[in-house]
Amino acid sequence: xxxxxxxxxxxxxxxxxxxxxxxxxxxxxxxxxxxxxxxxxxxxxxxxxxxxxxxxxxxxxxxxxxxxxxxxxxxxxxxxxxxxxxxxxxxxxxxxxxxxxxxxxxxxxxxxxxxxxxxxxxxxxxxxxxxxxxxxxxxxxxxxxxxxxxxxxxxxxxxxxxxxxxxxxxxxxxxxxxxxxxxxxxxxxxxxxxxxxxxxxxxxxxxxxxxxxxxxxxxxxxxxxxxxxxxxxxxxxxxxxxxxxxxxxxxxxxxxxxxxxxxxxxxxxxxxxxxxxxxxxxxxxxxxxxxxxxxxxxxxxxxxxxxxxxxxxxxxxxxxxxxxxxxxxxxxxxxxxxxxxxxxxxxxxxxxxxxxxxxxxxxxxxxxxxxxxxxxxxxxxxxxxxxxxxxxxxxxxxxxxxxxxxxxxxxxxxx
Amino acid sequence: xxxxxxxxxxxxxxxxxxxxxxxxxxxxxxxxxxxxxxxxxxxxxxxxxxxxxxxxxxxxxxxxxxxxxxxxxxxxxxxxxxxxxxxxxxxxxxxxxxxxxxxxxxxxxxxxxxxxxxxxxxxxxxxxxxxxxxxxxxxxxxxxxxxxxxxxxxxxxxxxxxxxxxxxxxxxxxxxxxxxxxxxxxxxxxxxxxxxxxxxxxxxxxxxxxxxxxxxxxxxxxxxxxxxxxxxxxxxxxxxxxxxxxxxxxxxxxxxxxxxxxxxxxxxxxxxxxxxxxxxxxxxxxxxxxxxxxxxxxxxxxxxxxxxxxxxxxxxxxxxxxxxxxxxxxxxxxxxxxxxxxxxxxxxxxxxxxxxxxxxxxxxxxxxxxxxxxxxxxxxxxxxxxxxxxxxxxxxxxxxxxxxxxxxxxxxxxxxxxxxxxxxxxxxxxxxxxxxxxxxxxxxxxxxxxxxxxxxxxxxxxxxxxxxxxxxxxxxxxxxxxxxxxxxxxxxxxxxxxxxxxxxxxxxxxxxxxxxxxxxxxxxxxxxxxxxxxxxxxxxxxxxxxxxxxxxxxxxxxxxxxxxxxxxxxxx
Numbered sequence: 007x008x009x010x011x012x013x014x015x016x017x018x019x020x021x022x023x024x025x026x027x028x029x030x031x032x033x034x035x036x037x038x039x040x041x042x043x044x045x046x047x048x049x050x051x052x053x054x055x056x057x058x059x060x061x062x063x064x065x066x067x068x069x070x071x072x073x074x075x076x077x078x079x080x081x082x083x084x085x086x087x088x089x090x091x092x093x094x095x096x097x098x099x100x101x102x103x104x105x106x107x108x109x110x111x112x113x114x115x116x117x118x119x120x121x122x123x124x125x126x127x128x129x130x131x132x133x134x135x136x137x138x139x140x141x142x143x144x145x146x147x148x149x150x151x152x153x154x155x156x157x158x159x160x161x162x163x164x165x166x167x168x169x170x171x172x173x174x175x176x177x178x179x180x181x182x183x184x185x186x187x188x189x190x191x192x193x194x195x196x197x198x199x200x201x202x203x204x205x206x207x208x209x210x211x212x213x214x215x216x217x218x219x220x221x222x223x224x225x226x227x228x229x230x231x232x233x234x235x236x237x238x239x240x241x242x243x244x245x246x247x248x249x250x251x252x253x254x255x256x257x258x259x260x261x262x263x264x265x266x267x268x269x270x271x272x273x274x275x276x277x278x279x280x281x282x283x284x285x286x287x288x289x290x291x292x293x294x295x296x297x298x299x300x301x302x303x304x305x306x307x308x309x310x311x312x313x314x315x316x317x318x319x320x321x322x323x324x325x326x327x328x329x330x331x332x333x334x335x336x337x338x339x340x341x342x343x344x345x346x347x348x349x350x351x352x353x354x355x356x357x358x359x360x361x362x363x364x365x366x367x368x369x370x371x372x373x374x375x376x377x378x379x380x381x382x383x384x385x386x387x388x389x390x391x392x393x394x395x396x397x398x399x400x401x402x403x404x405x406x407x408x409x410x411x412x413x414x415x416x417x418x419x420x421x
Numbered sequence: 422x423x424x425x426x427x428x429x430x431x432x433x434x435x436x437x438x439x440x441x442x443x444x445x446x447x448x449x450x451x452x453x454x455x456x457x458x459x460x461x462x463x464x465x466x467x468x469x470x471x472x473x474x475x476x477x478x479x480x481x482x483x484x485x486x487x488x489x490x491x492x493x494x495x496x497x498x499x500x501x502x503x504x505x506x507x508x509x510x511x512x513x514x515x516x517x518x519x520x521x522x523x524x525x526x527x528x529x530x531x532x533x534x535x536x537x538x539x540x541x542x543x544x545x546x547x548x549x550x551x552x553x554x555x556x557x558x559x560x561x562x563x564x565x566x567x568x569x570x571x572x573x574x575x576x577x578x579x580x581x582x583x584x585x586x587x588x589x590x591x592x593x594x595x596x597x598x599x600x601x602x603x604x605x606x607x608x609x610x611x612x613x614x615x616x617x618x619x620x621x622x623x624x625x626x627x628x629x630x631x632x633x634x635x636x637x638x639x640x641x642x643x644x645x646x647x648x649x650x651x652x653x654x655x656x657x658x659x660x661x662x663x664x665x666x667x668x669x670x671x672x673x674x675x676x677x678x679x680x681x682x683x684x685x686x687x688x689x690x691x692x693x694x695x696x697x698x699x700x701x702x703x704x705x706x707x708x709x710x711x712x713x714x715x716x717x718x719x720x721x722x723x724x725x726x727x728x729x730x731x732x733x734x735x736x737x738x739x740x741x742x743x744x745x746x747x748x749x750x751x752x753x754x755x756x757x758x759x760x761x762x763x764x765x766x767x768x769x770x771x772x773x774x775x776x777x778x779x780x781x782x783x784x785x786x787x788x789x790x791x792x793x794x795x796x797x798x799x800x801x802x803x804x805x806x807x808x809x810x811x812x813x814x815x816x817x818x819x820x821x822x823x824x825x826x827x828x829x830x831x832x833x834x835x836x837x838x839x840x841x842x843x844x845x846x847x848x849x850x851x852x853x854x855x856x857x858x859x860x861x862x863x864x865x866x867x868x869x870x871x872x873x874x875x876x877x878x879x880x881x882x883x884x885x886x887x888x889x890x891x892x893x894x895x896x897x898x899x900x901x902x903x904x905x906x907x908x909x910x911x912x913x914x915x916x917x918x919x920x921x922x923x924x925x926x927x928x929x930x931x932x933x934x935x936x937x938x939x940x941x942x943x944x945x946x947x948x949x950x951x952x953x954x955x956x957x958x959x960x961x962x963x964x965x966x967x968x969x970x971x972x973x974x975x976x977x978x979x980x981x982x983x984x985x986x987x988x989x990x991x992x993x
Contacts, residue, residue, distance in 0.1 A: 362775045384695070385693070387740035
């Protein structure tokens with residue numbers, strides 16, 4: 007399987023290199039769907055310039071990246087394009103290996119359940135054959151590398167690629183069963199962009215399942231393992247935050263990064279749901295609604311954990327989707343990460359009733375984003391309502407797709 | 422027209438409607454004198470007399486600047502007979518006496534339009550002199566005289582806004598006024614006029630705010646000037662056969678003009694920068710009652726005074742409309758459902774194909790892995806070829822003109838156009854050659870390909886409906902019926918004929934014929950062919966000179982869709 011993967015990687019790198027050299031690179035880098043205030047390349051450059059001048063990079067309220075990123079690019083600024091291409095390749099390879107391992111586990115479980123005769127006879131179509139499962143890791147890597155969203159994100163040099171890479175390594179570590187590495191990568195991902203905190207629950211559930219520890223509240227081994235994992239995670243997080251403090255000798259980065267993510271002061275339009283609401287809202291209510299919107303991201307973890315505790319990987323996928331849709335500054339790079347997992351559950355597609363309409367909605371909305379932006383900002387014939395309408399439609403399409411997959415998963419299990 | 426579909430126009434902007442202005446200017450004699458002077462100096466210098474203009478504007482009390490520009494066209498322009506263009510724009514700024522120069526209004530006169538337009542320059546200078554003596558200006562007034570009509574205007578706009586949309590070379594921009602709120606372009610060809618004609622269509626079919634047109638109309642009525650649209654007086658009120666026919670003709674011409682994407686005058690280039698603009702042309706016909714330049718001067722003065730009162734940019738009235746006559750408009754809410762219904766046809770057809778595909782998949786049971794993956798692979802060659810042909814159509818004619826002129830003994834402009842037609846026709850021959858290379862795919866293959874073609878066409882038409890509705894509508898009307906009907910197998914001849922008749926190239930030819938028909942100057946096939954070639958050349962040029970989007974949209978959007986349908990028709 008290595009040869010097709012190498013081919014896919016080569017094709018992806020060629021596409022990205024070609025786009026870097028073309029005139030489209032500037033156009034893509036300016037698009038608000040691809041670059042948000044959190045991960046735009048222009049802001050990284052600004053922060054580096056401030057750092058070179060000896061001033062704190064957070065003093066201008068422009069730069070909202072973490073100190074580790076600024077130090078990474080301090081040394082690698084000349085090879086920025088290479089860095090982003092390598093990051094994408096690493097993400098794809100990590101996802102490939104992760105899904106390969108996961109498929110082995112799933113296949114073993116399937117075999118066991120077939121032998122135990124636990125499946126109903128008419129579920130034969132849902133059982134994946136080894137041949138199908140053989141191609142899924144390659145499809146996942148393909149879906150990630152050649153997804154137009156990922157390519158655009160890479161060409162725009164948005165640091166979302168680095169976030170995706172960290173999350174991919176976290177998933178790989180979780181599937182391989184290494185609690186320590188999983189905790190470290192999760193801490194890094196949380197440090198980068200706060201919301202992967204919610205991925206703690208699916209990772210914990212998966213590791214418990216792997217260790218064959220039953221999830222009973224009274225079980226001592228359950229609490230022991232949970233405490234271990236939690237302490238690993240918290241310690242890594244504390245270590246990374248302290249390291250950042252020592253890098254820049256100030257706690258400036260905490261309000262600039264996490265305060266910015268949570269309080270949403272910048273209302274530049276993007277593909278998320280926050281900007282329009284808060285642009286229209288009175289000051290008096292904005293704190294309340296900020297809290298409501300942020301709780302919305304974290305809120306689904308517990309019900310999903312209860313419902314999906316037997317299927318932690320699917321839980322992970324749904325959680326990633328929820329983060330990408332409801333976070334405060336989403337970009338298409340975030341969407342590309344959870345879309346890469348769609349082939350893993352492709353055996354459910356036969357039962358997705360509206361997959362055609364939903365996919366069409368998503369494709370049409372992706373094309374209408376720049377058209378309505380042009381009409382609003384340049385031609386002046388439209389206004390923000392038009393752009394937000396497309397944002398809403400896009401997000402409704404995504405939410406519907408995730409909901410449909412979950413429903414089908416449930417009905418397939420029951421049936 | 423039916424009052425429901427085409428209501429009367431009305432002024433929506435409060436700041437413009439309720440204020441009264443009293444025009445006090447009588448610019449006729451002064452304008453004519455200045456026009457004579459300008460004409461003399463222009464004949465002496467053979468181009469725009471920069472020093473005389475600068476001196477005169479300075480004497481009038483304006484802040485004068487000049488902007489030189491140069492451009493090498495991608496291939497020689499047959500219509501205007503130019504290739505290497507070098508010119509200078511001259512503009513004078515009248516600073517508002519009590520305001521902070523945050524906003525500006527613009528009066529544009531292309532200096533050598535049709536070799537003349539000296540009366541317009543005279544009127545501009547006379548108006549500048551009159552306005553200098555008034556104290557009520559809250560916005561700066563820019564009086565701009567451009568050279569080489571659209572090229573000069575494009576150079577000035579790019580310099581003023583500091584952008585680089587085309588490869589125009591000009592030095593650092595000399596001096597700016599505020600953000601331009603509105604602009605008027607003036608073209609006159611004689612000392613007296615019988616009516617004033619207004620042009621609305623801008624580049625890529627963009628239209629100014631309807632309020633500006635309403636403003637123009639109200640001032641023409643006030644000063645007794647006759648105003649016309651497309652050179653014709655409005656049809657008589659009340660339902661009547663000839664009235665309907667004329668309204669339909671005007672509407673048809675506007676749709677064709679908007680779809681072509683060519684600006685109707687120098688004002689067309691302003692719209693892209695969110696500057697509402699109109700072009701006013703003085704017409705001297707055989708009518709009895711003539712107006713002198715003073716009447717036009719009063720109209721312009723009144724319009725500028727009303728625009729001076731604006732608190733914000735014009736946004737209250739419609740941006741997307743069609744005009745069956747000057748006094749009536751059709752808003753987008755009335756005409757958009759037409760294209761929506763066409764898109765519904767495509768959507769329903771796509772849905773039907775999807776359901777047939779998923780039912781056939783369930784019928785076969787689980788397809789073996791090799792065929793399932795192979796099914797998708799069979800789509801890759803036709804799609805790659807269609808997109809490649811589109812890219813070749815877009816890139817090769819202009820870039821390969823050196824090669825073309827070496828092989829064929831024609832001028833460069835003709836070589837480019839002939840190369841365009843050649844590549845277009847060559848693309849039609851592709852399905853036959855590619856089908857020899859690969860075979861198989863079968864029933865599911867062509868249905869999936871048709872599904873993709875329908876989705877691509879629907880996407881293109883949706884985007885066009887928002888950007889340039891007329892172009893989207895014309896492409897939809899021609900391409901949707903064959904797209905829905907096409908299928909391989911059976912008698913291919915009628916379907917092939919239908920597809921060939923509705924190909925975008927032929928639609929353009931029919932549009933040229935239809936336009937001449939509507940202008941009541943029907944053209945024979947030979948003349949239509951010449952005009953068609955000219956239109957192709959102009960379309961290509963406009964993309965390079967002004968950044969128009971018609972050429973890329975047709976080459977990279979409509980043509981590949983059509984080629985995919987052509988591939989579906991000849992599927993084995």
